[in-house]
Structure formats: C-alpha cells, structure tokens
Amino acid sequence: MDTKISSNRIRWLGAVLLLPALAFAGKVHEFKLDNGLKLVVKEDHRAPVVVSQVWYKVGSSYESEGMTGISHMLEHMMFKGTEKYGPGEFSRIIAENGGRENAFTGADYTAYFESLERSRLGIAFELEADRMRNLRLDEKEFRKEQQVVLEERRLRTEDQPRAKTYEYFMATAYTNGPYRHPVIGWPSDIEHLTLDDLKAWYERWYAPNNATLVVVGDVDPKRTFALAKRWFGALKPSAIPPLKPRAEVEQVGERRLTVRLPAELPYLIMGYKVPVLASLPKERRWEAYALAVLAGILDGGESARLTSRLIRGRQVAASVGANYDLYDRLPNLLVLEGTPAQGHTLVELEQSLRAEVEKLQTEPVTPEELARVKTQVTAETVYERDSMFYQAMQIGLLETVGLGWQRMDEYEEQIHQVTAAQVQEVARKYLIPERLTVAYLEPLPLAKKPKPKSESGMGDKYVR
Known part of the structure; x- marks a missing residue:
C-alpha cells in the first residue's frame, strides 16, 4: 500500500491543517485473551462501519532456504475452507453481508482483513477464529493454488523487468539476511x-499467541472484547519457538550488478544499508526519523530535490525517487531509483544521485526544506487518520514488528524534532560506499510490444 500522497492532495489538505492533528483520532484500547491473543480497538464513530484485521507475526523474513514463499502460499490456502466452511465460503459469506475481504503478505507479516457494517463484526470474528486453527489443507486445492502462485510470479516478476531487477538487487544487497528473499518466493x-x-507452517505460526486482532470503527471496546473472547477465547495457543538471530554480515565494499532483460527503458537502483526504528537503541532512535526526513528532502513532492533538480532542472532523469521504511522489523535499505531521460545514461543518473547524496553530507538542509517535509508529514498524518483501514494497518504493522501501537502517535512529533544537523549526521554515517549496492537494468530489444500496464520496481507485499 502506497502511503505517499500527491502535491495536489497536500494543497487540498491545507485547510485541514488548521484542525488539530488528532481531530480524526479516537481512543485506543488494548486487551489480551488468556490464550495470548492481543486485541487492539480504536474507536472511530464517524460512520456505522468497522474494519477488522488479523495480523500474524510471520512473513518471508521468517522463512529458511528452500522454503521461500511458503507464507504467501499459505495465505492463498487460507481461503480454501475449513471443516465447517467449504472452499470460497469465507468470501461468499462476507460478500452476502455487504462487506469486503482480502489478505496480504509482506516480509514481516501476513494479514487478513474485513470491512463491514458495525453489526456484522461478529461474522468476521467467527470466520477468522475458525480458520485460525481449523484450516483444511487439501492436496488437490494445494496443487491448483501452487500453479496460481507460479502464474502470479510470472505476471508480477518474471514479465516485469523492473520488478525482476529489484529482486536481483535485493539478493545482491544481502548476503545472509532474510530480506534477500522475495516475498512470493523463488520459483524452484x-x-x-x-x-x-504448509501444514507444519500453519500449525507453528497460526495461533492466537502469535496474532494481533485489530478493530477500528464504530464499536464499543468492552463489547468488542467480549465478542473476541466468545469466538477466539477457546482457541489453543502454540509453542512458538524464539527466532534465531539472522543478522546480516558486515558489508565491506560497494556491490554492483547489471541485469540485461527485454525492456523499454533502462532503470537504476541504489540502496544503502540503514537501521530502522526497531533495530536502534532507544537513545539513537532519532536516527530513523532523521532518515525518514532525509528521504522526504530528496523525494517529497514537486519541490523535493530529486524532482526539482534532476527532472525539471538538469533534465537528466525521466523519473526518480527515494524510499525508506523506518517500521521494518530488521535493518533495511534506503533506496534511490530512477530512469534516465532520453539522451542520458544510467551512469549520468547515478553520478547525479551520488552528487545529491554528497550535498546532504556536506551542506546542511535549509530551514525551508525541513519545514516542507514536516508540513507534509502533518498533512499525511491527518489524511491517513481519515481512513479506518489505514488506521488499522498502522496499528497492526507496529504491533507485528514489535514496536507497539503507541509509536503511531509519536511519529509526527518525532519528525518535527529532527534538525538539519541530524539529517547531515545520518547522511554521513550511513550513505557511504561500504553500505551501497547499485543495480543497472540495461534493456534488450523487446520481442513484441507489451500490453501497457503500471509497474513498480519496489513492491514487497503480495495481495491475494
């Protein structure tokens, strides 16, 4: 899910910024069942609807060699029926009650969601509780879904040169860290x-003591807890073994690769290994927020440095961007990526991006730039809280990676405390060749003109 918003939307939100930042925020309540299931309820009484999400602490970063893609495969199989409900019945029942449902898998989580009218919340709880421990795994359905996933991989990765390049890039950037594996898994x-x-994976990870149930909407917290206790309370917990450390070995030099695939345009990816909020000691957590601001300085609207300097200014790039997620479970990458403008090369674009990094290291960012990023963060925070689904997403993600939902309300405040000196410090500390991996996509001729479709090189979530 893309959390960026357009400059037009930021301008539209100008009036909203006059409201208190918490105008859309309701009180958050936390409960825990005896079997270990955590329930987080956030009240939002603006409409008679409710969003329910179940987040499991398992994703591709939990998988070992030879077992990649099993979390995503199990997500598909979770819709194939239980002893009580047959294949497809889950989706049919939700639809009959005027709701919508789906699921998604990431590196650090697998999540399932329903959006319903508030009085139908018990239906979602009953169905989710049933498949949490009573999934029926059938060989015939599994073989069928295995082919579906292989086809999904072909369409979303094999036939998409940017996505394929990004997959190779991640496998090069990491030596032994689990983020080197694609969420969908390697074909073999x-x-x-x-x-x-799948049975062993399901029995190990799909348990109440490895899950967070998030509810946001027009609900009463105590009644929601009673409802959760009714449907989930009798489920037995699993013996969840502690995760073994899978720390990435130290990188001792710049890494480079060139990918040659049939493609319309060349593509560049540069990734620096950086910490995330969960990997930093408390006294150094400001670094993650400073890195988020740094990414915003580079890529945060039409006036950001990469767009204003490399696209409109020097016109060396046709597209360019920066990406950093401080809420990953393990240290990850700050990524710069782009396509050179016609008449320019990948080498020129890389040199231009390196020059922008050097400026961050040698020259403090301006007060105007800091103010712009912080204003955008305030706008995004207000906009995101207008969505019940996104509020639930934030809570579920923060709980699943071990940070706690309380960090959600700290983000805006922490961003506003970041100084120019801190941005410069993290640029000098982390944006260095010893932490850098560079990938080039050099296009080969296309056999035939592909059907037009949107393509992103940096997707890491797979939606059923």
Whole structure:
C-alpha cells in the first residue's frame, strides 16, 4: 500500500491543517485473551462501519532456504475452507453481508482483513477464529493454488523487468539476511513446496499467541472484547519457538550488478544499508526519523530535490525517487531509483544521485526544506487518520514488528524534532560506499510490444 500522497492532495489538505492533528483520532484500547491473543480497538464513530484485521507475526523474513514463499502460499490456502466452511465460503459469506475481504503478505507479516457494517463484526470474528486453527489443507486445492502462485510470479516478476531487477538487487544487497528473499518466493522453492510443509507452517505460526486482532470503527471496546473472547477465547495457543538471530554480515565494499532483460527503458537502483526504528537503541532512535526526513528532502513532492533538480532542472532523469521504511522489523535499505531521460545514461543518473547524496553530507538542509517535509508529514498524518483501514494497518504493522501501537502517535512529533544537523549526521554515517549496492537494468530489444500496464520496481507485499 502506497502511503505517499500527491502535491495536489497536500494543497487540498491545507485547510485541514488548521484542525488539530488528532481531530480524526479516537481512543485506543488494548486487551489480551488468556490464550495470548492481543486485541487492539480504536474507536472511530464517524460512520456505522468497522474494519477488522488479523495480523500474524510471520512473513518471508521468517522463512529458511528452500522454503521461500511458503507464507504467501499459505495465505492463498487460507481461503480454501475449513471443516465447517467449504472452499470460497469465507468470501461468499462476507460478500452476502455487504462487506469486503482480502489478505496480504509482506516480509514481516501476513494479514487478513474485513470491512463491514458495525453489526456484522461478529461474522468476521467467527470466520477468522475458525480458520485460525481449523484450516483444511487439501492436496488437490494445494496443487491448483501452487500453479496460481507460479502464474502470479510470472505476471508480477518474471514479465516485469523492473520488478525482476529489484529482486536481483535485493539478493545482491544481502548476503545472509532474510530480506534477500522475495516475498512470493523463488520459483524452484514454490514448485517443491509440499502439503506437509504448509501444514507444519500453519500449525507453528497460526495461533492466537502469535496474532494481533485489530478493530477500528464504530464499536464499543468492552463489547468488542467480549465478542473476541466468545469466538477466539477457546482457541489453543502454540509453542512458538524464539527466532534465531539472522543478522546480516558486515558489508565491506560497494556491490554492483547489471541485469540485461527485454525492456523499454533502462532503470537504476541504489540502496544503502540503514537501521530502522526497531533495530536502534532507544537513545539513537532519532536516527530513523532523521532518515525518514532525509528521504522526504530528496523525494517529497514537486519541490523535493530529486524532482526539482534532476527532472525539471538538469533534465537528466525521466523519473526518480527515494524510499525508506523506518517500521521494518530488521535493518533495511534506503533506496534511490530512477530512469534516465532520453539522451542520458544510467551512469549520468547515478553520478547525479551520488552528487545529491554528497550535498546532504556536506551542506546542511535549509530551514525551508525541513519545514516542507514536516508540513507534509502533518498533512499525511491527518489524511491517513481519515481512513479506518489505514488506521488499522498502522496499528497492526507496529504491533507485528514489535514496536507497539503507541509509536503511531509519536511519529509526527518525532519528525518535527529532527534538525538539519541530524539529517547531515545520518547522511554521513550511513550513505557511504561500504553500505551501497547499485543495480543497472540495461534493456534488450523487446520481442513484441507489451500490453501497457503500471509497474513498480519496489513492491514487497503480495495481495491475494
């Protein structure tokens, strides 16, 4: 899910910024069942609807060699029925009650959601509780879904040169860290998964003591807790073994790769290894917020440095961007990516991006730039809180990566405390060659003109 908003939307939100930042925020309530299930309820009484999400602490970063893609495969199988409800019944029942449902898998989580009229919340709870521990895994359905996933991989990765380049890039940037594996899995691993593999994975991770139930909407917290206790309370917990450390080995030099694939345009990815909020000691957590501001200085609207200098200014780039997520479970990458403008090369674009990094290291960012990023963060915070679904997403993500939902209300404040000196410090500390991986996509001729479709090189979530 893309959390960026357009400059037009920022201008539209100008009037909203006159409101208190918490205008759309309701009180958050936390409960815990005896079997270990955590329930987080956030009241939002603006409409008679409710969003329910179940987040499991398991994703591709939990997988071992030879088993990549199993979390995503199990997500697909979770819609294939239980002893009580047959294949497709889950989706049919939600639709009959005027709701919508789906699921998504990431590196650090697998999540399932329903959006319903508030009086139908018990239906979502009943269905989710049933498949949390009573999933029926059928060999025939599994083999069918295995082919569906392989086709999904072909359409979303194999046939998409940017996505394929990004996959190779991640596998080069990491030596042994689990983020080197694609969420959907490597083709050979997908092909050789067995039903027994899925059963063991399901029994190990799909348990109330490894899940967070998030509810946002027009609900009463105590009644919601009673409802959760009714449907989830009898479920037995699992013996969840502690995760072994999978710390990435130290990188000792710049890494580079060139990918040659049939493509219309060349593409550049540059990634620096950086910490995230969960990996930093408390006294150094400001670094994650400073890195977020740094990414905003580079890529945060039409007046950001990359757009104003490389697209409109020097016209060396046709597209360019920066990406950093401080809420990952493990240290990740600050990524710069782009396509050179016609008449310019990948080398020129890389040199231009390196020059922008050097400026961050040698020259403090201006007060005007800091103010712009902080204003955008305030606008985004207000806009995101207008969505019940996104509020639930934030809570579920923060709980699942071990930070706690309380960090949600700290983000805006922490961003506003970041100084120019701190941005310069993290640029000098982390944006260095010893932490850098560079990938070039050099286009080969296309056999035939592909059908027009949107393509992103940096997607890491797979939606059923």
